[in-house]
Amino acid sequence: MRQFYITYSKAKSLIAQSGKTKSPISQTQITRSLIQQSIVAKSTPFTTAQSTITQFSELFKLSWTHYILLLRIENEGERNFYEIEAANNNWSVRELQRQYNSSLYERIALSKDKKKVRELSSKGQIISQPIDILKEPYVLEFLGLKEESIYTETELETALINKLENFLLELGKGFLFHSRQQRISLNRENFYIDLVFYNRILKCFVLIDLKIGELKHQDIGQMQMYVNFYDREIKEKDENKTVGIVLCKQTNKAVVEYTLPEDNNQIFAREYKLYLPSKKQLQNLLLENI
Numbered sequence: 347m348r349q350f351y352i353t354y355s356k357a358k359s360l361i362a363q364s365g366k367t368k369s370p371i372s373q374t375q376i377t378r379s380l381i382q383q384s385i386v387a388k389s390t391p392f393t394t395a396q397s398t399i400t401q402f403s404e405l406f407k408l409s410w411t412h413y414i415l416l417l418r419i420e421n422e423g424e425r426n427f428y429e430i431e432a433a434n435n436n437w438s439v440r441e442l443q444r445q446y447n448s449s450l451y452e453r454i455a456l457s458k459d460k461k462k463v464r465e466l467s468s469k470g471q472i473i474s475q476p477i478d479i480l481k482e483p484y485v486l487e488f489l490g491l492k493e494e495s496i497y498t499e500t501e502l503e504t505a506l507i508n509k510l511e512n513f514l515l516e517l518g519k520g521f522l523f524h525s526r527q528q529r530i531s532l533n534r535e536n537f538y539i540d541l542v543f544y545n546r547i548l549k550c551f552v553l554i555d556l557k558i559g560e561l562k563h564q565d566i567g568q569m570q571m572y573v574n575f576y577d578r579e580i581k582e583k584d585e586n587k588t589v590g591i592v593l594c595k596q597t598n599k600a601v602v603e604y605t606l607p608e609d610n611n612q613i614f615a616r617e618y619k620l621y622l623p624s625k626k627q628l629q630n631l632l633l634e635n636i
Contacts, residue, residue, distance in 0.1 A: 431471060448622055479552070486516065489509055541555075
């Protein structure tokens with residue numbers, strides 16, 4: 347409790363508005379006020395105590411167990427991010443632990459520019475364009491596949507379907523499963539899209555193609571064809587353009603850069619890992635980008 351008070355009385359990123367003056371008051375003032383009110387709640391009328399509880403619930407939306415976990419995060423910006431995301435997405439403590447262990451903050455930040463990285467600690471993950479749903483890399487440790495083991499793309503796809511709930515959690519906000527091995531026919535030739543999702547926030551289809559090796563330029567070209575087909579034949583007029591993600595063991599930024607047009611905002615290539623990444627390594631990469 348002492349550590350909780352010390353941590354949140356020093357927080358500067360959370361701001362509330364005064365009901366009378368509309369002037370900003372710091373988290374320090376709010377936290378101290380609420381804790382002082384709670385101490386004397388026993389000697390006050392029930393309505394006052396109830397008001398104090400309501401104020402607490404509006405400011406601290408998670409369970410005490412959530413905050414015990416959050417208190418272990420030293421970086422204030424990172425801690426604020428996980429607190430916001432846990433509240434917005436109704437994460438259980440177990441889900442919060444998994445997202446922290448998989449370095450969600452760093453992986454989302456690596457896909458953003460400097461301004462967007464700073465916004466993560468005050469607003470959480472805001473999805474307004476396709477690139478906002480991406481992570482670098484995707485972590486699939488829940489599949490139980492070993493990095494050195496030999497497996498096919500079909501086996502990887504089946505493993506993801508068998509762990510669909512976990513995969514949806516890893517994909518992030520707004521994803522709904524649509525189909526697997528979705529067939530499209532062009533001049534009597536059949537093609538199969540590995541996984542098809544729909545993102546209700548972006549209001550668009552998200553196509554995922556799985557590759558167990560290094561990214562090739564033909565992989566990007568194939569995804570371009572899938573996306574074009576969905577845009578022209580499947581999506582409705584009130585829906586946004588289809589997004590394609592090639593999920594591969596090893597990406598190649600040069601191949602992506604020179605295969606796609608400069609203004610591309612629909613097709614992306616991202617790596618996946620079968621183990622939890624080193625948090626320190628991702629932090630170093632993030633510092634290099636910032």
